[in-house]
Amino acid sequence: MRRAIVTQPQQGVFSGSVLLPNGHHDAMHREMITNSQTLTVKPIAEADYAQDFKYDIFSFVGILMSRGIVERIGLPEQDYFIRFDDFEYALRARKYGQFLNVHDALVLHKTTYTRTAIAPWKEYYVMRNRLASLFKHRGQTRVTCWYARRFLARKLFAILLFRDRWGQAGPLIKAYVQGYRDGWHDRLGRNQDYLP
Numbered sequence: 001m002r003r004a005i006v007t008q009p010q011q012g013v014f015s016g017s018v019l020l021p022n023g024h025h026d027a028m029h030r031e032m033i034t035n036s037q038t039l040t041v042k043p044i045a046e047a048d049y050a051q052d053f054k055y056d057i058f059s060f061v062g063i064l065m066s067r068g069i070v071e072r073i074g075l076p077e078q079d080y081f082i083r084f085d086d087f088e089y090a091l092r093a094r095k096y097g098q099f100l101n102v103h104d105a106l107v108l109h110k111t112t113y114t115r116t117a118i119a120p121w122k123e124y125y126v127m128r129n130r131l132a133s134l135f136k137h138r139g140q141t142r143v144t145c146w147y148a149r150r151f152l153a154r155k156l157f158a159i160l161l162f163r164d165r166w167g168q169a170g171p172l173i174k175a176y177v178q179g180y181r182d183g184w185h186d187r188l189g190r191n192q193d194y195l196p
Contacts, residue, residue: 001064005049006054011098012069016062016105017049023089025049028107030101030150038147039091039134044101060086062107069093079188083122084129089136118170124194127155127179132186152180 004014017025024148027043033056034040041057061077073092076085093099130146138144155176159165175194182191 001102003196004100004102004105005064007089008010008100011100013059013064013093014064014101014105015059015099015101016107017101017103018059018061018107018109020109021108026061026111029059030055030062036156037138037141037143039112040147049101053101054099056098056118057090058093058099058146059089060089062105065093069096072096075103077188078128080132081125081188081190083125084133085095088129088133088136097185116141118165118172120175121194121196123155123172124175124179127152127176128183128188131180131183132188135183135186148180148184152176 001014001016004011015030020026027046027047030044032044034042044053057125073089073095076089078085080088090099093171105130130151133143158174159169159172173196178191178193182188
């Protein structure tokens with residue numbers, strides 16, 4: 001990491017490669033924007049971790065950010081409480097250039113979380129904060145409103161698709177619908193109905 005910082009002083013955000021305990025890269029922490037209107041992203045391909053690379057969206061795991069960037073964009077959005085606070089922060093930082101992942105700076109992330117592990121209270125914040133960040137950065141346009149409806153529809157359809165979600169279908173549907181409404185109307189902060 002020190003090498004990259006010294007040789008690229010103009011770079012505002014650096015990161016390391018996030019590894020799971022099994023040695024595989026945790027792809028959810030470094031992503032590229034694939035649609036600038038809806039802020040849709042895709043993870044960096046495993047092969048790209050063989051060298052340093054630039055990207056658009058980070059998680060807070062293994063990030064180094066210059067003081068100058070922090071002074072310009074402020075602090076993370078505390079009213080997001082959990083989920084997508086790093087996504088929204090990355091969108092602000094991205095205005096000052098792409099981020100540089102240093103491939104041989106390794107960060108071991110000891111986590112049991114996966115994209116298939118869901119809890120209704122967390123899913124409320126996924127829905128709410130994803131829409132809130134989208135509307136904050138792209139406004140409520142025809143395209144973003146269409147995306148918001150599609151995002152809700154996909155989440156609801158996934159309940160039918162995955163058998164392991166059937167047992168909590170009721171709480172999940174409630175969480176998604178409430179998160180959709182609150183995200184649409186920018187009602188942020190901790191929701192007392194959705195806490196761990």
